[in-house]
Each structure stands twice: as C-alpha cells, then as structure tokens.
Amino acid sequence: MFDDLYQELILDHYKNPRNKQDLSRSESPLVENPTCGDAVRVKIHWNSEQRIDSVQFDGWGCAISTASASMMTQILEGRNREEAIAICRSFSAQMRGEEDSRLENWGDLIALEGVMKFPARIKCATLSWHAVEKLLIEN
Ligand code: ZN
Numbered sequence: 001m002f003d004d005l006y007q008e009l010i011l012d013h014y015k016n017p018r019n020k021q022d023l024s025r026s027e028s029p030l031v032e033n034p035t036c037g038d039a040v041r042v043k044i045h046w047n048s049e050q051r052i053d054s055v056q057f058d059g060w061g062c063a064i065s066t067a068s069a070s071m072m073t074q075i076l077e078g079r080n081r082e083e084a085i086a087i088c089r090s091f092s093a094q095m096r097g098e099e100d101s102r103l104e105n106w107g108d109l110i111a112l113e114g115v116m117k118f119p120a121r122i123k124c125a126t127l128s129w130h131a132v133e134k135l136l137i138e139n
Helices: 006-013 063-076 081-095 109-118 120-136
Strands: 031-033 038-046 054-061
Touching: 006 063, 006 109, 038 063, 038 081, 038 120, 054 063, 054 120, 063 081, 063 109, 063 120, 081 109, 081 120, 109 120
Parallel strands: none
Antiparallel strands: 031 038, 038 054
C-alpha cells in the first residue's frame, strides 16, 4: 500500500502518537468513523496570542487514523484560528483529490499521500481533522 519509508513514518506515529492524552473527562465529543471503527476526541489549547499552543487527541482506531491525528497535532501548532481552519479544509480537499497535493511541504504528512488511492481509507485519515475543524468553527 505504501512506500517503505512512508510505512515506517505511519507506524512510528501509530506506536508513539504525538500529543495523545486521556481526554475521556474533557467536554470534547467523540467523533467516529463507523466504516473502520475509528474514534477520536480532540482538544485545542490556545496561548495568549490566540495561537494554538497544542492540540491533544485521544481515541482508538487503525494506524492511518491514529498517525494522521498525531501528524495533525504537529502541523497545527502555532497557527491562529483562520490558518488552522484553512489547513484542515485543505487537507480534506487534498485527500479527496479536489486540490493538488501539497503534502510534500507538510512534514511527516507526506506519508499519507498514498491514502488518496484508497477511497475507503480517506475517512480514516480525515476523521481527526474534521473533529478539529468543528471545534475551530464552533468555539
Ligand atoms: Zn481507520
């Protein structure tokens, strides 16, 4: 399915997810992808300059959903609300093939480029992004 290098990156984020915390007591809703059984919760921490200090996530699921959430928390760090929303929308559009891929400039996220070829897995990759986008828009 993936190049070896990308496979390794995905497995690294899956086994050692960045910014994964127990959010079961938080108010964040659990967002689910029933076709695969993935579930994720996200929480955004803002700094005094209205930029994202960190994004935390919690949940369970396949390697792609977990790795994607982990990578997402990295790219959103330091962004303001508008930037973060734009990144989330762009990622989903890229996954659906509606936008040219820019993942090569998005750090570890390049590893998910292969997901586009597997429509059944796109929801795995975009689940946490939709969850964050919802929080960004609503709060
Ligand atoms: Zn999945």
